[in-house]
Amino acid sequence: MDTENNKECCKPEIALDLTAANKILDQYRGKPGALIPVLQKVQAHYLWLSQPLVEHIARELNIFLSEVSGVVTFYSQFYTAPRGKYTIQVCRGTACHVKGSLRILEQLAADLGVEPGEMTKDGKFTLEEVNCIGACGIAPVIVAGSKTFGSISVADALEAIRNFEEGA
Numbered sequence: 001m002d003t004e005n006n007k008e009c010c011k012p013e014i015a016l017d018l019t020a021a022n023k024i025l026d027q028y029r030g031k032p033g034a035l036i037p038v039l040q041k042v043q044a045h046y047l048w049l050s051q052p053l054v055e056h057i058a059r060e061l062n063i064f065l066s067e068v069s070g071v072v073t074f075y076s077q078f079y080t081a082p083r084g085k086y087t088i089q090v091c092r093g094t095a096c097h098v099k100g101s102l103r104i105l106e107q108l109a110a111d112l113g114v115e116p117g118e119m120t121k122d123g124k125f126t127l128e129e130v131n132c133i134g135a136c137g138i139a140p141v142i143v144a145g146s147k148t149f150g151s152i153s154v155a156d157a158l159e160a161i162r163n164f165e166e167g168a
């Protein structure tokens with residue numbers, strides 16, 4: 001018998017820790033207009049809104065699941081797939097396109113082993129392609145976490161992400 005495979009198949013599912021969600025819900029229960037701020041705060045903690053979280057929020061706020069799911073899917077600020085700790089946004093607006101942002105996006109995707117919209121295996125990054133972020137004067141632009149890198153070359157973008165630390 002292959003014990004390694006056997007272990008793999010019988011791993012217990014990791015239970016979702018709802019402690020943080022419940023603390024947030026406790027601040028908003030019974031208040032009008034609670035849904036959006038609850039979703040924002042819960043997402044800020046968990047990084048994305050899994051189906052069990054959405055169901056829990058609906059149940060606790062006593063709102064139809066269809067309504068909560070509708071809000072989550074309508075607003076682009078809410079994520080329904082796992083997100084990395086940091087988001088890398090590669091601007092694909094016209095000015096950045098002209099200055100080579102497609103090659104930056106392609107090279108970052110290859111280096112990180114993901115497609116745009118996906119999270120890296122280690123959970124550190126989600127790579128995103130975005131429209132003009134209003135910094136055309138320093139095109140091409142990428143934003144990683146809270147840091148903006150302007151007039152960046154492909155090589156410098158790769159180096160910036162390989163060495164990325166939010167506080168550094």
Ligand code: FES
Pocket residue numbers: 091092093094095096097131132133134135136137139140141
């Ligand atoms: S097109 Fe990239 S910042 Fe405007």
